[in-house]
Amino acid sequence: xxxxxxxxxxxxxxxxxxxxxxxxxxxxxxxxxxxxxxxxxxxxxxxxxxxxxxxxxxxxxxxxxxxxxxxxxxxxxxxxxxxxxxxxxxxxxxxxxxxxxxxxxxxxxxxxxxxxxxxxxxxxxxxxxxxxxxxxxxxxxxxxxxxxxxxxxxxxxxxxxxxxxxxxxxxxxxxxxxxxxxxxxxxxxxxxxxxxxxxxxxxxxxxxxxxxxxxxxxxxxxxxxxxxxxxxxxxxxxxxxxxxxxxxxxxxxxxxxxxxxxxxxxxxxxxxxxxxxxxxxxxxxxxxxxxxxxxxxxxxxxxxx
Amino acid sequence: xxxxxxxxxxxxxxxxxxxxxxxxxxxxxxxxxxxxxxxxxxxxxxxxxxxxxxxxxxxxxxxxxxxxxxxxxxxxxxxxxxxxxxxxxxxxxxxxxxxxxxxxxxxxxxxxxxxxxxxxxxxxxxxxxxxxxxxxxxxxxxxxxxxxxxxxxxxxxxxxxxxxxxxxxxxxxxxxxxxxxxxxxxxxxxxxxxxxxxxxxxxxxxxxxxxxxxxxxxxxxxxxxxxxxxxxxxxxxxxxxxxxxxxxxxxxxxxxxxxxxxxxxxxxxxxxxxxxxxxxxxxxxxxxxxxxxxxxxxxxxxxxxxxxxxxxxxxxxxxxxxxxxxxxxxxxxxxxxxxxxxxx
Amino acid sequence: xxxxxxxxxxxxxxxxxxxxxxxxxxxxxxxxxxxxxxxxxxxxxxxxxxxxxxxxxxxxxxxxxxxxxxxxxxxxxxxxxxxxxxxxxxxxxxxxxxxxxxxxxxxxxxxxxxxxxxxxxxxxxxxxxxxxxxxxxxxxxxxxxxxxxxxxxxxxxxxxxxxxxxxxxxxxxxxxxxxxxxxxxxxxxxxxxxxxxxxxxxxxxxxxxxxxxxxxxxxxxxxxxxxxxxxxxxxxxxxxxxxxxxxxxxxxxxxxxxxxxxxxxxxxxx
Numbered sequence: 001x002x003x004x005x006x007x008x009x010x011x012x013x014x015x016x017x018x019x020x021x022x023x024x025x026x027x028x029x030x031x032x033x034x035x036x037x038x039x040x041x042x043x044x045x046x047x048x049x050x051x052x053x054x055x056x057x058x059x060x061x062x063x064x065x066x067x068x069x070x071x072x073x074x075x076x077x078x079x080x081x082x083x084x085x086x087x088x089x090x091x092x093x094x095x096x097x098x099x100x101x102x103x104x105x106x107x108x109x110x111x112x113x114x115x116x117x118x119x120x121x122x123x124x125x126x127x128x129x130x131x132x133x134x135x136x137x138x139x140x141x142x143x144x145x146x147x148x149x150x151x152x153x154x155x156x157x158x159x160x161x162x163x164x165x166x167x168x169x170x171x172x173x174x175x176x177x178x179x180x181x182x183x184x185x186x187x188x189x190x191x192x193x194x195x196x197x198x199x200x201x202x203x204x205x206x207x208x209x210x211x212x213x214x215x216x217x218x219x220x221x222x223x224x225x226x227x228x229x230x231x232x233x234x235x236x237x238x239x240x241x242x243x244x245x246x247x248x249x250x251x252x253x254x255x256x257x258x259x260x261x262x263x264x265x266x267x268x269x270x271x272x273x274x275x276x277x278x279x280x281x282x283x284x285x286x287x288x289x290x291x292x293x294x295x296x297x298x299x300x301x302x303x304x305x
Numbered sequence: 306x307x308x309x310x311x312x313x314x315x316x317x318x319x320x321x322x323x324x325x326x327x328x329x330x331x332x333x334x335x336x337x338x339x340x341x342x343x344x345x346x347x348x349x350x351x352x353x354x355x356x357x358x359x360x361x362x363x364x365x366x367x368x369x370x371x372x373x374x375x376x377x378x379x380x381x382x383x384x385x386x387x388x389x390x391x392x393x394x395x396x397x398x399x400x401x402x403x404x405x406x407x408x409x410x411x412x413x414x415x416x417x418x419x420x421x422x423x424x425x426x427x428x429x430x431x432x433x434x435x436x437x438x439x440x441x442x443x444x445x446x447x448x449x450x451x452x453x454x455x456x457x458x459x460x461x462x463x464x465x466x467x468x469x470x471x472x473x474x475x476x477x478x479x480x481x482x483x484x485x486x487x488x489x490x491x492x493x494x495x496x497x498x499x500x501x502x503x504x505x506x507x508x509x510x511x512x513x514x515x516x517x518x519x520x521x522x523x524x525x526x527x528x529x530x531x532x533x534x535x536x537x538x539x540x541x542x543x544x545x546x547x548x549x550x551x552x553x554x555x556x557x558x559x560x561x562x563x564x565x566x567x568x569x570x571x572x573x574x575x576x577x578x579x580x581x582x583x584x585x586x587x588x589x590x591x592x593x594x595x596x597x598x599x600x601x602x603x604x605x606x607x608x609x610x611x612x613x614x615x616x617x618x619x620x621x622x623x624x625x626x627x628x629x630x631x632x633x634x635x636x637x638x639x640x641x642x643x644x645x646x647x648x649x
Numbered sequence: 650x651x652x653x654x655x656x657x658x659x660x661x662x663x664x665x666x667x668x669x670x671x672x673x674x675x676x677x678x679x680x681x682x683x684x685x686x687x688x689x690x691x692x693x694x695x696x697x698x699x700x701x702x703x704x705x706x707x708x709x710x711x712x713x714x715x716x717x718x719x720x721x722x723x724x725x726x727x728x729x730x731x732x733x734x735x736x737x738x739x740x741x742x743x744x745x746x747x748x749x750x751x752x753x754x755x756x757x758x759x760x761x762x763x764x765x766x767x768x769x770x771x772x773x774x775x776x777x778x779x780x781x782x783x784x785x786x787x788x789x790x791x792x793x794x795x796x797x798x799x800x801x802x803x804x805x806x807x808x809x810x811x812x813x814x815x816x817x818x819x820x821x822x823x824x825x826x827x828x829x830x831x832x833x834x835x836x837x838x839x840x841x842x843x844x845x846x847x848x849x850x851x852x853x854x855x856x857x858x859x860x861x862x863x864x865x866x867x868x869x870x871x872x873x874x875x876x877x878x879x880x881x882x883x884x885x886x887x888x889x890x891x892x893x894x895x896x897x898x899x900x901x902x903x904x905x906x907x908x909x910x911x912x913x914x915x916x917x918x919x
Contacts, residue, residue, distance in 0.1 A: 022858075025740055025741060025742065026740075026741075026742045026743065027742075028740055028742075029739070029740025029741065029742035029745065030736075030737045030742050030743075030744075032733075032735055032736035032739075032740065033732060033733050033736035033737070033742075033745075033748055034731050034732075034753075035729055035732050036729040036730070036732050036733035036736075036752055036792065036796075037733075037748050037751065037752065039729055039788070039789070040663070040752050040754070040789070041751075042749050043749070043767065043785060043786075043788075043789050044754060044763070044789060045751070045757060045762075046770065047767050047769065047770045048762075048766050050766060050769055050770055050773070051762070051765070051766040051769060054769065098767070104660055106662075107661065107662055109658075110659070110662045111660070111662075114658060114659070120905065124901055125666065126666070126669065127897075128894060128897065129669045129670055129672075129673045131725065131846055131850070131893045131894070132673055132676075132867055132886070132889065132890045132893055133850040133865075133869070133886060133889055133890075133893075134850060134852060135709075135852050135866050135869055135870060136676060136736050136869070136882075136889070137672055137673065138891070139728070139873060139882070139886075140673065140675050140676055140865075141672055143652035143672075143675055143679065144671070144672060144675065145688045145817075146687075148686050148688045149687070150675060150688065150689060150690060152688075153688040153689040153690075154689055157689055157690065164892065171903070174720045175834070181669070181672065183667065184668075184669060185669075187666065190899075193833035194752045202748075210874075231807075233755065234757060235756070237737040238757045238758070238759065239757070239758070239759055239760060241759055241852045242759020242761045242762055243759075243761075244760075244761045244853055245852060245853070259759070259761045261764075262761060262762070262765060264763065264766065266765050272769065275765065276769075278764060279766070282759065282762065283759070283762060285760070286759070328764075353812075353816060354815075354816075355812050355815075355816075360885045374818050375812065376816070376817075376818045376819055376820060377817040377818070380816075381816055381817065382812075382813070382816045384809040384813055385809070386807055386809050387806060388809040388810045388812065388813035390810060390813075390828060392832055392834070400828075401814070401817050401819075402817030402818045402819075403818075437813075437817065438816075438817075440711070441818065442816060459764065503835045
């Protein structure tokens, strides 16, 4: 009844002339959202459209040739350097989202199921470190993992190693560790939200019907929290592919990722069309990878049941 | 006071309210009764001005309400959620529409003025909502299921208060409810609604005793239904033969086509168990097949030869209906006037 | 099984918190250490790195720039966020899901691509890179957070409160001023604080769009190249950390107050 009354979505057609234009709910809603929408269109959609356009052009030193060409894509996909960078970026983001989500799930579960009255305090505690400058967080890992860093000096002080290890910093693992730390909160929150939505009586029902704690978790809690897991993976994976700061600060030569290549094309390399093609490819590949991971997880989720 | 003239409200192809026509009189306690989705809240919200008819007109006090926004209508509303402003205290809530505070006393809220809105109990919130609407001196007070959030005891208490309040202030009340007992207990008149249509408008007694159709009869409590074959139909009355009861002459039901069959109904409490040697002018006899104990009364299900289905009988426990064994042979007395004919 | 879980989960939670805080903790520790190299054992306590900060004009300029950008961006993002959140939570209109998806999109796009596409457009339009272009970029990435915070604040809002106000004779504007605004004020302040914090810490957009006017993170980035400057950066980082912490605690307190307000009625009935 109330639902019907509130679902007043239909326009009052034929009666519009009796009322001001903005009386209809549709028009009011659209009018209200339009400034924000316009902002997103002008500063998000339009710029990305420009990038896509650039990717079909070519550049010779400083002159941009505006004839349609797929050359940039050919270069970006065949030159080993770009291919390697892209693959490494994808691999790193895959690792990071895997570690972040698997580390985050138990803590989200703990807060949701055992957090009691202190749930929001726990969440606050978890989010605090993430509001410090990203730059500084990455840098603190440099301080920890560096040649003269905390870990090396600590291990030496304890007598576990004799001389500082160089294996800790300036490689892909350093990038993965740093990013896993950097994105933790972004993985915990969506998983926590979906766990909160799991009706506790469903878990009780599963136990009542003979499932032990592990089976009821695998058959009820986990499948029902999969939407949270999926959004956690997407939230972590997509931005990670294009991360610029972390590889620059802790990645060294081994840890360079695609963002650096894109930046180079737009700054020093001054080949905008190639940079644009790299950007477009990155977006497409990320989208494809995200979509296939979502599909795989959904399939796996179905199989558990 | 309020005139609803063939008002229809459709959402796309769905008609929440379909060609409703209704007149609510001045100073009347009027209820819109029906199951959820019947269009009663839609109608109330259109009177208040939160929704507009797709077609038709609503007049309050002779004034067409078309195009008049809610804030300029002579109606005020008590919301289902009460809609007490949580950031204001009781006094500020009541005085929201006006700077007058006399309504506080009327609904026994004296001494609560400075209390925060979030510290109130359910019953107090309901009173604040009432006071806040009444302080506006509306011509019509609209109440959207105002008692549905309260527990049973408090609800019954508030029903009495609501009726007293209406008599004291003397303005028109329009109540939306899905609770038939609430509507019967409070109203001067009731409109029963189903599927966006008004099925019957009448006094509580008439609605209960002379329901316009089977749906209305069913919604307002239990009833034994049976088919009667029409023997004679002339003018305002029809005569019917029933499988088990006597031949009855009764009011011609609205929408009755004229011949063939009509539905007959009798309320379970209008069938009385005849103990020992007691006699009634009309009797039938049968066997008890089920017995359900309800404290002061017992529901019996009695199998009577000739009837398609067993009959429901409600009997007080004064004479030991609660001790009747299953299978016991009993006699039931009835008054032919208690039989109602309805169009199928 | 259950016993194992209830024993190990808290332990895991504790370790996880340590992992989260560990890197952050080193900032303040080494910022008051006398040695210029951040390593154990600590050499001694000093405030000299903090004192040095006050004598760096480039830093003061960057801090001022960040403040200006942060305030402007948070106000703009919150205004645009209010429009979007109100439209999304209150109205039904065609394309609502698509529109909100588009507005939230910056959250799931690699930031470098956002920054570079904006850079191209600014340069093609002949717009001089300045703090203004940084503000434009920051507003874009702050809006999703602002909308999220405001949605939460607007969602619990019982629509019949506004109807009740209209019913009691208030005009639309009066209803907005007397009912809607006071109810959502905590969410608005919370959105301002969150947006400000994001803008204050944001690096990529500022790095590409700032031109010659460095913001704090861009300044820090410049300093990171010199090992000798590290303790100063650590001191600055500590100050930023404390600043963010204070702002977010206020934001959180306000958010909770708003939540209590909306849920208040439930408490009263029980």
